[in-house]
Amino acid sequence: MTIAANLGYPRIGPRRELKQALEAHWAGRLPEDGLRQAAAALRAQARALQRGSGIAHVPSGDFAFYDHVLETACAFGCVPPGYGWSGEGPVPLATLFALARGTPEAPALEMTKWFDTNYHYLVPTPSAAQGFRLVENRWAAAVAEGLALGCRTRPVLLGPVSFLLLSKPLDTDRPLDLLPRLLPAYEAALRGIAEAGAAWVQIDEPCLATDLPAGAEAAYRLAYDRLAQAAPGLGLLLASYFGGLGENLPLVASLPVDGVHLDLVRDPGQLAPALEALRPDLWLSLGVVDGRNVWRGDLRRAFGLLRQAAARSGGARRLMVAPSCSLLHVPQSLAHETALDPALRRRLAFAEEKLAEVALLARALDEGESVAAAAFRESDAVLAEARADAAAHRADIAARLAAVTPAMERRASPFAARAARQQARLGLPPLPVTTIGSLPQTAEVRQARARLARGETTPADYEAAMARLTEEAVRWQEAAGIDVLVHGEFERNDMVKYFAEQLDGYAVTKHGWVQSYGSRCVAPPIIWRDVARPAPMTVRWAAHAQSLTARPVKGMLTGPVTMLQWAFAREDIPRETVCRQIALAIRDEAEDLEAAGIAIVQIDEPAFREGLPLRAAARADYLRWAVAAFRLAASGLGDATQVHTHMCYSEFEDIIGAIAALDADVISIETARSRMALLDAFAGFDYPNAVGPGVWDIHSPRVPEASEMAALARQALRRLPAGRLWLNPDCGCKTRGWAEVRPAVGNLVAAARQLRAELTAAE
Ligand SMILES: Nc1nc2c(c(=O)[nH]1)N[C@@H](CNc1ccc(C(=O)N[C@@H](CCC(=O)N[C@@H](CCC(=O)N[C@@H](CCC(=O)O)C(=O)O)C(=O)O)C(=O)O)cc1)CN2
Ligand SMILES: [Zn+2]
Numbered sequence: 001m002t003i004a005a006n007l008g009y010p011r012i013g014p015r016r017e018l019k020q021a022l023e024a025h026w027a028g029r030l031p032e033d034g035l036r037q038a039a040a041a042l043r044a045q046a047r048a049l050q051r052g053s054g055i056a057h058v059p060s061g062d063f064a065f066y067d068h069v070l071e072t073a074c075a076f077g078c079v080p081p082g083y084g085w086s087g088e089g090p091v092p093l094a095t096l097f098a099l100a101r102g103t104p105e106a107p108a109l110e111m112t113k114w115f116d117t118n119y120h121y122l123v124p125t126p127s128a129a130q131g132f133r134l135v136e137n138r139w140a141a142a143v144a145e146g147l148a149l150g151c152r153t154r155p156v157l158l159g160p161v162s163f164l165l166l167s168k169p170l171d172t173d174r175p176l177d178l179l180p181r182l183l184p185a186y187e188a189a190l191r192g193i194a195e196a197g198a199a200w201v202q203i204d205e206p207c208l209a210t211d212l213p214a215g216a217e218a219a220y221r222l223a224y225d226r227l228a229q230a231a232p233g234l235g236l237l238l239a240s241y242f243g244g245l246g247e248n249l250p251l252v253a254s255l256p257v258d259g260v261h262l263d264l265v266r267d268p269g270q271l272a273p274a275l276e277a278l279r280p281d282l283w284l285s286l287g288v289v290d291g292r293n294v295w296r297g298d299l300r301r302a303f304g305l306l307r308q309a310a311a312r313s314g315g316a317r318r319l320m321v322a323p324s325c326s327l328l329h330v331p332q333s334l335a336h337e338t339a340l341d342p343a344l345r346r347r348l349a350f351a352e353e354k355l356a357e358v359a360l361l362a363r364a365l366d367e368g369e370s371v372a373a374a375a376f377r378e379s380d381a382v383l384a385e386a387r388a389d390a391a392a393h394r395a396d397i398a399a400r401l402a403a404v405t406p407a408m409e410r411r412a413s414p415f416a417a418r419a420a421r422q423q424a425r426l427g428l429p430p431l432p433v434t435t436i437g438s439l440p441q442t443a444e445v446r447q448a449r450a451r452l453a454r455g456e457t458t459p460a461d462y463e464a465a466m467a468r469l470t471e472e473a474v475r476w477q478e479a480a481g482i483d484v485l486v487h488g489e490f491e492r493n494d495m496v497k498y499f500a501e502q503l504d505g506y507a508v509t510k511h512g513w514v515q516s517y518g519s520r521c522v523a524p525p526i527i528w529r530d531v532a533r534p535a536p537m538t539v540r541w542a543a544h545a546q547s548l549t550a551r552p553v554k555g556m557l558t559g560p561v562t563m564l565q566w567a568f569a570r571e572d573i574p575r576e577t578v579c580r581q582i583a584l585a586i587r588d589e590a591e592d593l594e595a596a597g598i599a600i601v602q603i604d605e606p607a608f609r610e611g612l613p614l615r616a617a618a619r620a621d622y623l624r625w626a627v628a629a630f631r632l633a634a635s636g637l638g639d640a641t642q643v644h645t646h647m648c649y650s651e652f653e654d655i656i657g658a659i660a661a662l663d664a665d666v667i668s669i670e671t672a673r674s675r676m677a678l679l680d681a682f683a684g685f686d687y688p689n690a691v692g693p694g695v696w697d698i699h700s701p702r703v704p705e706a707s708e709m710a711a712l713a714r715q716a717l718r719r720l721p722a723g724r725l726w727l728n729p730d731c732g733c734k735t736r737g738w739a740e741v742r743p744a745v746g747n748l749v750a751a752a753r754q755l756r757a758e759l760t761a762a763e
Contacts, residue, residue: 002306002319004362005057005285007202007239007261008156008326009046010351011064012515014333017042019519022065026101032093039065040145047151049352054359057200060142060153062326065093066100066122066518069166070109072158073124074099076185077133080125080170082106090136100518102700110168110673111517111699113610113649115206115242117292117329118524118566120517120649124163126178127170132185139201140192147197155193156326159205159238160186160227161219166207176219183223187230194231202237202261203227206325208252209243209263210614217251228256237261237285241325242292243614244270249277259283264305265290265324271305275312284309287324288361289354294330294512294526294568296349297357299372299379306365321362327351331512331523343389344507344528347382386572394530401580409631411663413639415689418665422642425599426552430759431713431727432483433752434692436646436668437556437602438495438732439473439488440741449493466491467544474548480742481749484600485553487545489734495558495604496566500525503585504532506567517699520735527569527578533585536592543596554600554644555593557586560629565607576625586633594641602644603634603664606731609650623658630662642666648694648731652678656685668692670730673699676715683719691720694730695751696744703740706747710754722759727752 012018021038024030030038043063050058064071073079074091083098083106085091100122102108110123126132139155146153158166160182164175172178193201207216228236237259238252244267245252252260260278264271264287271286278284286309288302310317333352337345349357364372386392411418445466452462473488492498500506506525513521542555560583569578590601611626613619634643645662648670652659659667671678671693679693693716695709713727727748733741 002317002321002362002365003056004054004359005154005320005322006050006055006059006327006355006358007204007241007287007291007322008059008062008328009050010328010330010332010515011042011046011062012513012521013042013045014336015511016513016521019521022519026097035065035093039063043142043145044149047146047149047153050355051151053352053355054363055355057154057320058146058151059156059202059326060146061139061155061157062328063142065096067120069114069121069124069158069163070096070100071138072163073122073126073167075134075136075138075189076126076182077135078124078126078130078167102697102702104702107673107697107702108700111649112651116610116612116614118514118516118522118607118610119328121166124167125170126164126167126175126182128178128181129171132178132182134185134188134192137189137192139189140196143193143196143198152197152199154200154202154237155198156202156204157186157189159203160223161216162205162207164219165213165216174215176215179219179222183226186223186227190227190230190234194234198234200235200237200259202239204239204241206240206242208238208240208245208248209266211616212248220251220255224255224257235259235283237283237320239285241266241287243267245274246270246615249273253277253279257282259285259318259320261285261287261320261322263287263324265292268305271308275309280312281318283318283320285320285322287322289323289357291323291325291327291354292329293571294348294350295571296347296353296379296382298383299357299361299376302357302361303364303369303372303376306361310365319365321358321365323354323358327354329514330354331509331514336511337509339510340507343385344526347386347528348526350512389529392529392570392572394532397530397532397581400584401577404580404584404632409628409635411635411637411639411643415663415665418639418642419690421640422599422665425640426642428483430722430756431725431752433727433749434482434484434554434668435477435486435729435745436732437486437489437554437604438492438734439486439490440736440738441490441734442737445469445490463491466541470541470545471548474545474553476742478549478551480745481753482745483551485545485549485551486556487541487553489556489732491541494522495732496563497523497525499537499558499563500567502533502535502537503582504534505529505581506531522566525567527564527567529570531578531581531585533588537589539589539592539596542593542598546597552599554602555590555598557589557593557601557603557633559603559605559608559645560586560633561611561626562605562607565611576629579625579629580632583629583632587636590633591636594637599640600642600644601634601637602646603630604646605630605662606646606648606650608647609652609655612655619655623655627658627661634662634664644668646731650678653681656681656687660685660687660689664689666690666692666726668694668726668728670694671716672697672704672712672730676712676719679716679719687720690724690726692726692728695727696729696748698729698731698733698736701736701740703744704747706750706754709748709751713751713755717755
């Protein structure tokens with residue numbers, strides 16, 4: 001029997017129920033047991049839905065209140081002091097949230113991107129001194145919870161090697177050295193899982209799809225030799241995803257596990273070598289349904305791969321059919337997307353629809369293709385219709401792209417000459433203070449937009465309300481002493497979706513929510529046709545804000561790489577081409593802002609690092625076209641217009657050359673949680689342009705003191721010259737409330753004034 005399996009399910013709920021419950025709990029409106037009940041109800045609903053779709057191996061333990069990496073760390077007792085855990089018994093929920101969000105006394109753990117996704121995990125901080133102990137078997141509990149309701153589930157653990165590779169240990173910079181201490185805790189977890197009644201456990205080792213660091217191979221051997229013996233009788237499925245195993249295949253083939261999951265969407269080519277290398281008695285889990293995009297699958301193609309695996313010589317047929325990775329990264333259900341263009345809707349599959357594809361493929365493999373004949377025909381028809389979509393390929397856009405010259409990807413003068421002209425125009429003080437763009441998206445703002453969507457307000461009234469907020473924001477920033485102002489982005493639902501709604505070629509969903517971090521979600525737009533800008537998108541907002549003040553107001557745009565990376569993109573043309581189409585649209589917008597008198601244009605590229613391929617071999621090509629697209633978007637601007645860019649959650653150590661090649665006049669980056677460590681890359685590389693290191697972690701409700709921000713800025717001054725340094729928060733303030741933003745910005749300005757005085761005194 002072929003097993004229809006799933007690797008992980010969206011946890012936020014079809015209507016973001018978990019978000020509502022979490023935020024109510026944090027606001028003191030929902031007690032802990034209410035939150036736990038809401039979570040249990042969501043898990044029960046998810047299990048039932050998956051079972052109902054025909055999935056035999058339903059995952060459990062994939063739920064998390066905030067993040068599954070954080071919960072793994074907590075289950076193994078990796079909790080630094082100061083967050084309210086006694087060191088005995090399970091880590092309280094309050095400690096979990098303190099680690100995730102920070103408290104007035106203790107900053108939050110560092111948060112960073114989960115591989116090449118827009119999901120963020122909290123970076124565990126284990127230590128040799130603290131060691132590891134299974135303080136709560138959350139996986140055994142998840143198995144028991146399912147069994148009590150009649151569903152035998154397959155618990156999912158983040159594997160020990162990936163767990164350590166994703167960690168930043170406190171007392172060593174060689175995380176894998178901690179493995180021997182960690183393994184007993186994992187062994188205990190597996191024993192408990194078996195005792196709870198699970199038949200299989202899924203151990204995720206996504207790092208197997210990356211270039212492994214030195215020592216990782218030995219670590220994998222040690223880990224899986226031990227774990228395979230921990231609970232005899234418990235099937236151990238080793239899951240890799242987000243890419244192919246590549247040169248790690250022989251390693252995986254040598255591990256004493258019971259099954260291996262392969263991502264055949266990102267790397268279908270790995271099937272043939274895997275069939276050769278893997279023991280015939282091994283279960284093969286074939287990830288043939290795309291867990292990273294929203295397109296319906298090419299069922300015939302997927303079936304071809306399955307048949308190839310089924311035909312492998314020797315042994316009984318031990319196959320599982322599955323999505324390529326956890327479905328955490330796609331929206332839950334297409335059912336409620338009634339407003340989508342039917343021509344697009346037919347082509348889509350969200351989590352629920354993907355599981356139906358998985359179940360159908362498994363059945364077709366066992367019972368013969370004929371049971372799926374109608375579905376295969378429909379899949380063929382949808383693909384044919386997509387290929388024949390004339391609006392997907394516009395001659396005017398192709399002609400414009402073909403006419404792009406190298407000069408269009410270059411500013412007129414080098415940085416030093418531009419900087420002089422810009423300073424003559426702007427007259428900024430040393431260490432200028434600015435913010436990243438968005439100001440609090442309060443309930444008032446979101447409700448006004450919700451009323452507009454429901455037709456309860458007119459567009460004119462809505463726009464007037466946003467214009468009023470913008471004016472208040474300008475007045476407040478002037479009074480607060482900020483040097484370069486923002487308009488506040490009140491009119492934007494999201495920095496990507498807002499532009500997508502105004503560009504040709506994009507479609508947006510109503511409920512297509514995907515978790516980004518904690519309770520925060522995004523509804524990524526879908527790129528299905530050629531992209532173009534029919535009309536200016538932001539000019540009136542920027543011009544309005546600028547008309548209210550003599551200080552410079554930045555025009556805010558989202559860059560082409562981020563507009564691509566944070567969307568679900570078409571796959572029938574190269575990503576490079578899609579990105580260049582977007583770049584031309586943004587370029588036009590930037591030029592329109594300049595023409596309207598805006599002296600500083602910020603083109604945000606927070607997803608620039610995230611788009612970097614996981615494998616080093618593919619990186620140069622990505623960096624080439626991503627840098628070129630940004631430059632194409634920015635280089636229509638004259639020397640006297642200052643180009644800013646912004647990136648958060650970024651590790652630039654390995655791509656600092658590409659960051660410099662963007663040639664933005666000023667780049668603001670996230671550095672507060674990592675205590676300025678990132679700046680070493682800029683200093684070491686001799687980064688040529690100006691940098692604004694974040695000195696306030698806006699992902700935490702904690703308000704830093706002026707002295708703290710000044711201390712961080714002094715660290716920055718040790719690495720970069722004062723003349724090229726700005727001061728700003730880590731990211732936009734949209735997730736914060738005014739009660740935090742007002743004092744924090746006040747402290748930021750105070751810190752800047754203090755440092756300016758110190759600089760003058762030192763002269
Ligand atoms: N796309 C994207 N990715 C990103 C970021 C980003 O800003 N955008 N930032 C980084 C961090 N990630 C983030 C992801 C999401 C949010 C965020 O604030 N999301 C909002 C939703 C944003 C949105 O689309 N808002 C809509 C819909 C708001 C809403 O929930 N409306 C209510 C009704 C209004 C109400 O009563 O509150 C509803 O639909 O039920 C709007 O403002 O119009 C949230 O989860 O709360 C922040 C950071 C990295 N990745
Ligand atoms: Zn940011």
